[in-house]
Amino acid sequence: MSKLNLKISKPNDAWIFHREEVYTTEDGYCNIFVLLDAHSAFCFGQVASVELPTQVEILAVFNEAYSKALFWPKAVIASKKDPNLETLSAACRELKIALTLLPPQDLKKYVEPFSSGFREAITGAQSRQTPSEEEEELEAFIPDSYSPCTCASGKKFRFCCQPIFRELAFAMCAAEDGKLDEAMRYMKEAEAKVGATPEVLCRYAICWSFFDKEKCAEYSRRALDANPNHPRTNFICGVDARLAKRYDEALGYYNKALENYPAECRYQLNEVYNNIGTVYYDLNDLKSAKAAWEKALVLLPSDRMVRENLIEFIYENPDLPAELREISPFIRKFLERR
Numbered sequence: 137m138s139k140l141n142l143k144i145s146k147p148n149d150a151w152i153f154h155r156e157e158v159y160t161t162e163d164g165y166c167n168i169f170v171l172l173d174a175h176s177a178f179c180f181g182q183v184a185s186v187e188l189p190t191q192v193e194i195l196a197v198f199n200e201a202y203s204k205a206l207f208w209p210k211a212v213i214a215s216k217k218d219p220n221l222e223t224l225s226a227a228c229r230e231l232k233i234a235l236t237l238l239p240p241q242d243l244k245k246y247v248e249p250f251s252s253g254f255r256e257a258i259t260g261a262q263s264r265q266t267p268s269e270e271e272e273e274l275e276a277f278i279p280d281s282y283s284p285c286t287c288a289s290g291k292k293f294r295f296c297c298q299p300i301f302r303e304l305a306f307a308m309c310a311a312e313d314g315k316l317d318e319a320m321r322y323m324k325e326a327e328a329k330v331g332a333t334p335e336v337l338c339r340y341a342i343c344w345s346f347f348d349k350e351k352c353a354e355y356s357r358r359a360l361d362a363n364p365n366h367p368r369t370n371f372i373c374g375v376d377a378r379l380a381k382r383y384d385e386a387l388g389y390y391n392k393a394l395e396n397y398p399a400e401c402r403y404q405l406n407e408v409y410n411n412i413g414t415v416y417y418d419l420n421d422l423k424s425a426k427a428a429w430e431k432a433l434v435l436l437p438s439d440r441m442v443r444e445n446l447i448e449f450i451y452e453n454p455d456l457p458a459e460l461r462e463i464s465p466f467i468r469k470f471l472e473r474r
C-alpha cells in the first residue's frame with residue numbers, strides 16, 4: 137500500500153485526496169479536503185469542515201469529481217499522515233478504487249501546484265518555487281493540527297494548544313517588546329479558553345521573564361508542579377540555569393525537554409540541541425558541542441545561527457585537532473543546502 141507503483145502520465149491515472157488548513161475568525165482552524173487530479177493538479181471538488189468529514193461527505197466529493205472527469209481513477213493517493221484515513225479507506229472500498237498512501241514529502245510534488253495557488257488566494261502571499269528560510273522555519277514552528285501537541289499532553293495539537301496558539305504568540309511578542317499589560321491581556325484570554333494548563337503557566341513564566349524574575353520563577357514552579365515533564369518549562373529552566381552558570385543543572389533540564397518533546401516538534405528540538413551545544417561550549421567540551429549542534433542543524437537546516445556556530449567554533453577553529461574539525465558527508469549535505 138505504501139509504494140507508488142502506478143504511472144501518472146495522464147489525467148485520471150490517480151486522484152489525490154489532500155487536506156489544507158485555513159484559519160477563519162468565526163470557526164478557528166478549518167479543514168479543506170480537496171480531490172485533485174494527480175497529473176494536472178486540477179481540483180475536482182472540496183469539502184470544508186471544522187471537524188473531519190464523514191464518509192457520506194467524502195463520497196459526495198468523489199461523485200462530483202466523477203461527474204466532471206467521466207472516469208474513475210486507477211488509484212486514490214493520500215498522505216500516510218492524513219487524519220481521516222479510516223473514513224477515506226471505507227469510501228475507497230465502497231467505490232472499489234485502490235488507495236495508496238505516501239509519506240507527506242512524497243506527495244508534495246503532486247499537490248504543490250494546487251497548494252501554492254490556494255495559499256496565494258487565501259493570504260494574498262506570493263508563492264515561491266523553494267520555501268525561504270522564514271517559511272521553512274514557520275512550517276517547523278507551527279505544528280500540523282493532527283500532530284502531537286508540543287506541550288507533550290499526549291493530545292493532538294488541534295484538541296490541545298491550537299485554540300490558544302494566536303493568543304500565546306501575541307503574548308510572547310508583546311512581552312518581548314516590553315508591553316506587559318498587553319502580554320497579560322493575551323495570556324488571560326488564553327487562560328479563559330483552556331484554563332491554567334502547564335503550557336499556559338509556562339507562557340506566563342516566559343512573559344514575566346522580561347519583567348520580574350521572581351514571578352517568572354513562581355510560574356515555572358507551578359508549571360512543573362502541574363507537569364514535571366512539561367518540555368518548554370524544562371527548556372526555560374535550562375536557560376536560567378545556564379545563565380547562572382549551573383551547567384549540570386542546565387543539561388538536566390535540557391535533556392528532560394528533549395525526552396518529552398514529541399519527535400514532530402523539529403523547531404523546539406532544534407532549539408534545545410542548540411542550547412545544549414552552547415552549554416558544552418561553555419564547558420569547553422567541543423566534541424559534545426559539535427554533536428549537539430549537528431543534531432540541531434539536521435532538525436532545522438535553515439537555522440543560520442547553528443550553522444555559524446558550527447563553522448566558526450568547530451569546523452574552522454584552528455585550535456581544534458583535525459579529527460574534531462572534520463565534517464561528515466552526512467552533515468555536509470545539510471550545510472550545503474544553502
Ligand SMILES: [Zn+2]
Nearest residue numbers: 285287296297
Ligand atoms: Zn498542548
